[in-house]
Amino acid sequence: MTGDRQGNLKNDEAERMFEAVFKENFKNLYAFAYTIVKDDSTAKEIVQQSFTNLWQKREKLQSTESLIRYLYKSVYHTGLNHLKHLKVKAVYKQRYLQNSERLTTASERLQQKEVEQKIAEVYNELPEKSRLIFQLSRYEGLKYAEIARRLHVSEKAVEKHITKVLKIFRQELKDYLPFIFILWIIQ
Structure with missing residues (x-):
């Protein structure tokens, strides 16, 4: 062989x-x-x-x-x-999740602070009457008719001021809207 x-x-x-x-x-x-x-x-x-x-x-x-x-x-x-x-x-997965959670939380807090500052800036720049009407409507929860009686204006005027303020906020905060929406949902 x-x-x-x-x-x-x-x-x-x-x-x-x-x-x-x-x-x-x-x-x-x-x-x-x-x-x-x-x-x-x-x-x-x-x-x-x-x-x-x-x-x-x-x-x-x-x-x-x-x-x-x-x-x-x-x-x-x-x-x-x-x-x-x-x-x-x-x-490693647990560590990653803990670290990303900390980073996300810190990042969200930073963004939230930034958004709150921007809202305050826009709010403070509003015309005085519009700011007062917006405050009575959104922060004190008064209805348009109640605001109109209190300020001796028509309901239509209150509605125009609110519409004007919301338009200003939308324009000035357009870059922050997704984050504002998320904050609004989770709070």
Whole structure:
């Protein structure tokens, strides 16, 4: 026999032995992996990876018993490594969420302060009568008729002042409207 032919026979024999070990042990190895990781697809992946590793190291292992021992050890260690990896991911995810929450809260407070300052600026620049009517309507909750009686003006005049003020606010605060809307919803 030539060297090539002997190599093929060894490969054929290794393939048959590998296939037999696979068929006889896959279910038990899967069950073992599942007890470690508690996830169907992960357990299958771990067993498949263990068999792949076995195939790559097939020349170093001599007996069927050493193959099976190798597979169980491989499944065990790969499963534990998977669990460690999940824990590390969970820790980093938790840290990320905590940090982003702090940043978001700080950012929102900064934006809220900026919006409040801009509203105060716009409010203080309103004409005196419009500012008074707006204050009575929005901050004191009076109806247009009550404001009209109190200030001795028509309801139509009150309505025009409110419309004018709201238009000014919309124009001056257009860049802040999405944030104002969010603040309005969450408060």
